[in-house]
Amino acid sequence: xxxxxxxxxxxxxxxxxxxxxxxxxxxxxxxxxxxxxxxxxxxxxxxxxxxxxxxxxxxxxxxxxxxxxxxxxxxxxxxxxxxxxxxxxxxxxxxxxxxxxxxxxxxxxxxxxxxx
Numbered sequence: 001x002x003x004x005x006x007x008x009x010x011x012x013x014x015x016x017x018x019x020x021x022x023x024x025x026x027x028x029x030x031x032x033x034x035x036x037x038x039x040x041x042x043x044x045x046x047x048x049x050x051x052x053x054x055x056x057x058x059x060x061x062x063x064x065x066x067x068x069x070x071x072x073x074x075x076x077x078x079x080x081x082x083x084x085x086x087x088x089x090x091x092x093x094x095x096x097x098x099x100x101x102x103x104x105x106x107x108x109x110x111x112x113x114x115x116x
Contacts, residue, residue, distance in 0.1 A: 032098060033100075070083075084103060
């Protein structure tokens with residue numbers, strides 16, 4: 001594998017997030033998560049406040065999942081936003097990464113709604 005691969009995420013056809021990475025399985029997952037984060041930042045006018053820490057495949061009790069960890073400025077005590085999505089063998093991995101990323105960001109968006 002060589003070269004770069006890109007990922008783009010759109011929210012309601014109005015907000016776009018883009019990311020690129022080296023062409024490897026782990027980096028592709030990272031690019032999809034980064035693009036999802038950038039799209040949400042665009043939609044909420046956050047301008048780079050969220051930071052992807054990790055996105056990994058894992059097994060929990062033999063169940064395959066994708067886990068995403070994100071830092072945000074609201075968690076001054078160092079807590080991470082954590083999201084997960086079930087990942088079956090025939091699933092589109094990129095879609096599962098998006099679901100795990102949005103699951104993590106759901107906690108952040110919920111705090112925004114309460115704060116307003």
